[in-house]
Amino acid sequence: MAKITFITSDNETIVAEGTTGNVMELAVKNKVKGIDGDCGGVCSCATCHVHVNEAFWGAVGAPSELESDMLEFDDNVSDYSRLACQLQVNEVPDGLILKVAK
Amino acid sequence: MKKSTLSDPFKEARESKGFGEMDDQNDPVVMVLGHKDVRKCAHNWKTFQSGGDEVGRIVVPSEVHIRNTRQIPFEVDPPEHKSYRDLVEPWFKRPLEANYQAKLTQIINNVVDEALNKGTLEVVEEFALKLQSRALTLLLNIPFEESDLWISWGTHVFRSEDTALDGDKANILYDYIDAQIDKAIENPGNDLYSVLLASEINGKKLTKEEVKGVLILTFAGGRDTVINAVTNAIAYFADHPKSLQRLRDEPEILNTAIEELIRYFSPLTQMGRVVTENTHVCEHAIKAQSRISMCWASANRDERVFENANDVVLDRKVNPHVAFGFGTHNCLGATHARQIMKILLTTLAEKVGTMEIIKCKENIEDLDEFKRKVGFDSIHVTFNKL
Numbered sequence: 001m002a003k004i005t006f007i008t009s010d011n012e013t014i015v016a017e018g019t020t021g022n023v024m025e026l027a028v029k030n031k032v033k034g035i036d037g038d039c040g041g042v043c044s045c046a047t048c049h050v051h052v053n054e055a056f057w058g059a060v061g062a063p064s065e066l067e068s069d070m071l072e073f074d075d076n077v078s079d080y081s082r083l084a085c086q087l088q089v090n091e092v093p094d095g096l097i098l099k100v101a102k
Numbered sequence: 103m104k105k106s107t108l109s110d111p112f113k114e115a116r117e118s119k120g121f122g123e124m125d126d127q128n129d130p131v132v133m134v135l136g137h138k139d140v141r142k143c144a145h146n147w148k149t150f151q152s153g154g155d156e157v158g159r160i161v162v163p164s165e166v167h168i169r170n171t172r173q174i175p176f177e178v179d180p181p182e183h184k185s186y187r188d189l190v191e192p193w194f195k196r197p198l199e200a201n202y203q204a205k206l207t208q209i210i211n212n213v214v215d216e217a218l219n220k221g222t223l224e225v226v227e228e229f230a231l232k233l234q235s236r237a238l239t240l241l242l243n244i245p246f247e248e249s250d251l252w253i254s255w256g257t258h259v260f261r262s263e264d265t266a267l268d269g270d271k272a273n274i275l276y277d278y279i280d281a282q283i284d285k286a287i288e289n290p291g292n293d294l295y296s297v298l299l300a301s302e303i304n305g306k307k308l309t310k311e312e313v314k315g316v317l318i319l320t321f322a323g324g325r326d327t328v329i330n331a332v333t334n335a336i337a338y339f340a341d342h343p344k345s346l347q348r349l350r351d352e353p354e355i356l357n358t359a360i361e362e363l364i365r366y367f368s369p370l371t372q373m374g375r376v377v378t379e380n381t382h383v384c385e386h387a388i389k390a391q392s393r394i395s396m397c398w399a400s401a402n403r404d405e406r407v408f409e410n411a412n413d414v415v416l417d418r419k420v421n422p423h424v425a426f427g428f429g430t431h432n433c434l435g436a437t438h439a440r441q442i443m444k445i446l447l448t449t450l451a452e453k454v455g456t457m458e459i460i461k462c463k464e465n466i467e468d469l470d471e472f473k474r475k476v477g478f479d480s481i482h483v484t485f486n487k488l
Contacts, residue, residue: 038436040357042421045432066407066420069138073145073429086420 002089005097006032006050023092024048024085027100034100041085043067046074048084053097060092076101105459105481106337108366110412111472112400120384122397124470126163131374131393133469134383137404137424140396143375143383144428150375150394152431153179160374162395168269171276174315176323176431183430185303190316193294194241194434197441202240209236209246210445214453214485222460222484226477230332231257233442234325241320241438242294251278257329279317283310294320324435327369328442330465330477334367335443338414339450340457340483345416349451352417359416360443365423366414368399371467371474373427398424399474455488 006014006027016030027035027048036047043066052060057080063071064086071081081101103109115122116135124131134140143150157172158165172178175186196202213233217223235249255274286295287310298313339346349359372395379390388394402423403411426433433439462481467474 038440039361039421040440042358042361042419042423044361044422044424045426064420066422069141070422073141 002092002094002096004089004092005095006030006035007097007099008033009100009102018089021089022085023050023087023089023098024083026089027084032100034102035084037085039085043070043083043086046070046083047102049074049076049101050082050084050098051076051078051101052080052082053099054080056093056096060087060096074101104341105462106334106341108334108368108475110400110403111474112397113403115471116400116404119386121386122469122471124162124472126393127167129159129164129166129393131162131395132383132386132388133372133395133397133400133472135397135400136384137401137407137422139384140398140401140424141428143394143396144424144431147179147430149378149381151179151378152177152375153183154376154378156376159376159393162372162374162393164374165272168272169276169318171311171318172315173319173322174312175434176319177315180430186316187434189301189303190298190434193297195437196243197241197437203441203445205240206237206441207445207449209233209240210442210449211453214446214449217483217485218453218487220485222482225336225481225483226257226329226333226479229336230329233332233446234328237328237438237442238321238324241324241435244293257326275321276314276318279314279321283313283317320435323433324438327435328439330369331364331367331439331443332446333477333481334369335363335446335450336457336483337459337462337478337481338363338366339454340459342414343456345414346451346454346456348416349447353448353451355417356444356447358418358421359447360440361421361423362414362416362418364425364439364443365402365408365418365421367477368402368423368425369476370425370427371399371469371476372397373431396424396428398427399476453488454485456486458484458486460484 001019003017014030014032016026018026022041024037024041028037038047039045063082067083067086071077112135120136122133134143152160156166158169175183217229235252239246239249283295290296298308301308374393374395377388377392381388405411426436460482463479464475465477465479467476
């Protein structure tokens with residue numbers, strides 16, 4: 001079970017817990033504002049863009065090339081940008097903090 | 103080759119030079135073919151604009167001669183684009199609501215039941231057009247019965263048998279929308295016309311012309327595209343009964359299957375832009391005031407991005423397709439289209455055992471250098487109950 005904290009662009013904090021699926025799905029289930037997941041998680045829409053809290057970046061890791069190409073064209077991209085649909089709940093570190101980009 | 107196969111006519115040009123050229127009513131288009139280049143151009147709305155003075159020019163084939171109303175938000179650039187898009191976006195996200203999905207399920211159930219009861223039918227007119235028209239009543243939030251009129255228009259509101267564009271036919275739609283707007287002014291309701299008429303942007307009410315612009319986009323953008331997606335889906339599952347069985351056995355792949363079919367079908371082949379300054383695409387000089395197009399169908403078969411790009415891989419996990427466009431102007435109707443595909447695939451898996459293609463006539467787009475099959479003019483299919 002991973003506990004993940006989402007911080008929205010208007011500074012609302014939502015703590016969600018999950019065991020399976022990807023982090024975008026968990027965010028949508030918990031109605032995190034700014035995470036839409038339009039494409040259902042296949043890395044085609046970038047509506048699940050998050051900034052990983054710096055302390056967790058090493059454990060989360062950098063995006064793949066295809067994900068990176070997707071992020072390249074998105075607004076508010078940073079060195080810690082990821083698409084939440086490409087993060088698996090059972091693979092991310094417990095206590096992970098993500099800031100919603102939109 | 104199976105009847106449902108949609109081949110990739112762009113491969114050689116994409117891999118050798120990265121672009122193609124087509125003439126379009128003496129207004130040539132440089133077609134951008136590679137995935138990365140397509141996304142780059144779509145992202146760069148300043149150099150490749152949608153909102154120029156010549157309304158209809160970004161559409162290929164150009165609608166300059168048959169349309170004066172600006173489609174909104176589609177033919178408006180940032181920063182004005184954002185106000186329009188923010189205004190209409192929540193309405194076009196309604197397909198995510200449970201109530202909407204329940205009604206859409208009813209519509210699709212009925213169309214599939216009709217097909218199963220009839221046995222053999224022509225899918226474009228008797229299945230896809232019906233489904234698309236009836237579903238559109240939900241998107242507009244108007245009575246179901248209105249779809250009978252749209253179905254009676256036939257598949258091509260803008261086309262005759264012999265020409266790609268037909269001004270007289272297009273006027274049927276434009277006059278109809280004018281009349282519906284007048285009706286909504288007299289008797290406002292909860293439909294899209296009324297909601298738009300009551301809306302404001304920066305303190306100013308939307309004009310009739312602006313409302314018409316949103317409605318033309320909704321009707322035109324979601325007609326042939328949805329019809330092609332639905333028809334191609336039927337053809338695909340008729341040719342691949344094991345894939346239909348797989349949806350029954352592994353319902354968890356539904357989402358990746360939808361995105362993969364949409365990538366493979368790419369119901370909209372391309373979309374144009376007007377170039378605002380002298381520039382280059384794939385080392386090819388492009389002059390200001392000329393046109394480019396972003397060829398979604400070609401980008402979606404780019405082997406540098408999609409392994410086995412010409413195969414339908416129903417559980418393809420990473421699938422950065424551009425079938426709904428990319429960037430600022432990505433498809434406003436995508437949420438509606440995705441729900442249609444989701445419910446259609448679920449319903450087929452639930453009710454249909456096998457389908458058999460009896461005969462068909464392919465719909466081939468003539469793009470000068472390329473001939474692309476985008477779907478079918480007609481396709482007769484036998485539906486067998488599960």
